[in-house]
Structures are given as structure tokens and as C-alpha cells.
Amino acid sequence: MVKVYTIASGKGGTGKTTVTANLGPMLAQYGKKTCILDADVGMANLGLILGLENLPVTLHEVLAGKARVRDAIYDGPFGVKVVPCGLSLQGFQQSNPDRLKDIMTDLVSEFDILILDAPAGISRDGVIPLTIADGVILVVNPEISSIVDSLKTKILTETVGGHIEGAIINRVAATGNDFNSAQMEKLLGVRVLGIIPEDPNIRRASAGRSPIVVKYPTSSASRAFKRLSADVAGIEYAEEETQGTSEGFVDRLARALFRARA
Numbered sequence: 479m480v481k482v483y484t485i486a487s488g489k490g491g492t493g494k495t496t497v498t499a500n501l502g503p504m505l506a507q508y509g510k511k512t513c514i515l516d517a518d519v520g521m522a523n524l525g526l527i528l529g530l531e532n533l534p535v536t537l538h539e540v541l542a543g544k545a546r547v548r549d550a551i552y553d554g555p556f557g558v559k560v561v562p563c564g565l566s567l568q569g570f571q572q573s574n575p576d577r578l579k580d581i582m583t584d585l586v587s588e589f590d591i592l593i594l595d596a597p598a599g600i601s602r603d604g605v606i607p608l609t610i611a612d613g614v615i616l617v618v619n620p621e622i623s624s625i626v627d628s629l630k631t632k633i634l635t636e637t638v639g640g641h642i643e644g645a646i647i648n649r650v651a652a653t654g655n656d657f658n659s660a661q662m663e664k665l666l667g668v669r670v671l672g673i674i675p676e677d678p679n680i681r682r683a684s685a686g687r688s689p690i691v692v693k694y695p696t697s698s699a700s701r702a703f704k705r706l707s708a709d710v711a712g713i714e715y716a717e718e719e720t721q722g723t724s725e726g727f728v729d730r731l732a733r734a735l736f737r738a739r740a
């Protein structure tokens with residue numbers, strides 16, 4: 479049974495595309511047939527982060543009724559399938575967001591998980607992804623404006639009959655913070671699904687047209703994305719030995735030297 483998630487926020491720039499670009503590949507890595515779609519048809523940049531640009535057919539052409547969705551599906555990292563949007567304003571103007579629901583119907587039989595990267599705000603093209611998802615995941619930054627705007631999106635989702643799956647708290651200070659997950663759950667009135675730390679490697683990876691889980695797999699945000707993805711996939715997460723790789727090597731070397739001397 480397919481599960482459709484919409485990654486949403488109230489405020490812009492909280493990290494929706496970053497979450498989509500990392501959660502999708504990791505779910506595919508964990509054995510789930512996953513497709514990620516850039517439903518931010520006006521300000522699309524999922525394709526940019528994944529190095530999928532200048533494509534002949536994108537979601538724009540599909541939403542304009544000029545192409546079939548299967549012609550807009552491209553290969554992404556770890557076997558995830560990607561339906562990117564074009565970057566042109568003209569493509570956006572020709573798109574009819576109402577067609578999104580039909581597109582999802584075409585995809586449900588082929589995938590275990592579909593993830594929609596929704597636009598910020600409460601425009602019409604932003605509301606449709608909230609209504610067609612089985613679960614809306616809010617991406618919230620630990621700051622008052624983001625929390626307040628997320629609450630508005632939560633109310634809007636519930637008003638249009640959607641369901642909130644939970645929230646991902648993104649850009650949490652890696653050190654010296656007083657972040658309290660239980661307090662955040664109380665404030666938002668939703669479950670906290672994952673906490674992603676502030677990590678400069680996210681921007682570095684994007685500049686290299688890659689998700690952080692691919693480019694810097696042991697970076698702090700990558701480990702958090704892996705944990706979150708394992709939870710969503712319903713599998714046990716085994717923490718990778720980050721320092722362990724080098725510690726293990728040192729241990730092995732020490733043992734070998736000890737044996738050699740003995």
C-alpha cells in the first residue's frame with residue numbers, strides 16, 4: 479500500500495527541499511520504492527540539488543497537460559526516482575496544479591512511498607499537496623516565526639481534511655543549545671519525527687549538486703537523516719561507526735602490532 483507524504487512548512491526556507499532530497503534517497507537505500515516530486519512549481523529547486531537540470535520533460539509539462547508523468551521520471555541517488563520541475567516562469571504559468579491529484583493516481587501502483595516537496599505559504603498550489611497526502615510532514619526551524627507559521631499550516635491542513643504526520647525540526651544548533659523535543663511537541667501539538675542539526679556540509683553538498691547523505695555520509699545531518707529515514711521505513715537503525723571507522727582501524731592496527739611483537 480503506497481504512502482504519500484507532503485513535506486510542508488509555513489515559512490519559506492526552513493529546509494523542505496533539503497529534507498526531500500535526503501529522505502527520498504535514504505528510503506530507496508533502505509529498500510522502499512520511492513519517488514520524490516517537486517511540487518513547488520513556482521520556485522522549484524529539487525532538481526538543482528540533485529544535478530537534474532535542462533531536462534526535456536518536467537512536472538511543468540505534465541501539469542500543463544503536454545506530457546505523461548512517466549516521461550518526467552528520472553533516476554536519482556541510491557535508486558530514488560525523481561520528478562523535477564522546470565525552472566522557467568513560463569512553465570510555471572502553464573502549469574495547472576489541479577492535475578497533481580491525477581498524477582499521483584498514475585504513480586501509486588509503482589511505488590511504496592511518494593514524497594511531495596510543497597511550496598511555502600498558503601497559495602492554491604501549496605494547498606493541493608496538503609490535501610492529497612496520507613501524511614503531511616512539517617519542517618520547522620527552532621525559532622518563533624517558523625513555529626507560528628507551522629501552526630498555521632497545521633490548522634490549514636486539518637481544515638482542508640488533511641492529516642499531519644509530524645514535524646521535523648531542522649537546523650537545530652549542534653552544540654550549546656537548549657532544544658527540548660517534548661516542549662516542541664507541546665508547542666506544535668504534533669509528534670517530532672526527527673531532529674536535523676545545523677550542518678554546513680548541507681550547503682556544500684548542494685553546491686556540488688548532491689544530497690548530504692551521498693556527499694558527506696558520516697556528517698552529523700546525514701546521520702540524523704539516516705535515523706529519520708529508518709524510522710519512516712519502519713526498520714531498525716544501526717548507528718554507523720563514524721569515528722568507529724578510524725577507531726576500528728586503530729584498534730585493528732594496535733592488535734596486529736601487539737600480535738607481531740608477541
Ligand SMILES: Nc1ncnc2c1ncn2[C@@H]1O[C@H](COP(=O)(O)OP(=O)(O)OP(=O)(O)O)[C@@H](O)[C@H]1O
Binds near residue numbers: 487
Ligand atoms: N540543517 C541544515 N544546516 C545547514 N543549512 C541548511 C540546513 N537545512 C537547510 N539548509 C540550507 O537552508 C537553505 C534553505 O533550505 P531549503 O531550500 O531546503 O528550504 P526550503 O524550505 O525548501 O525553501 P523554500 O521555502 O524556498 O522552498 C538552503 O541554502 C540549505 O542549504
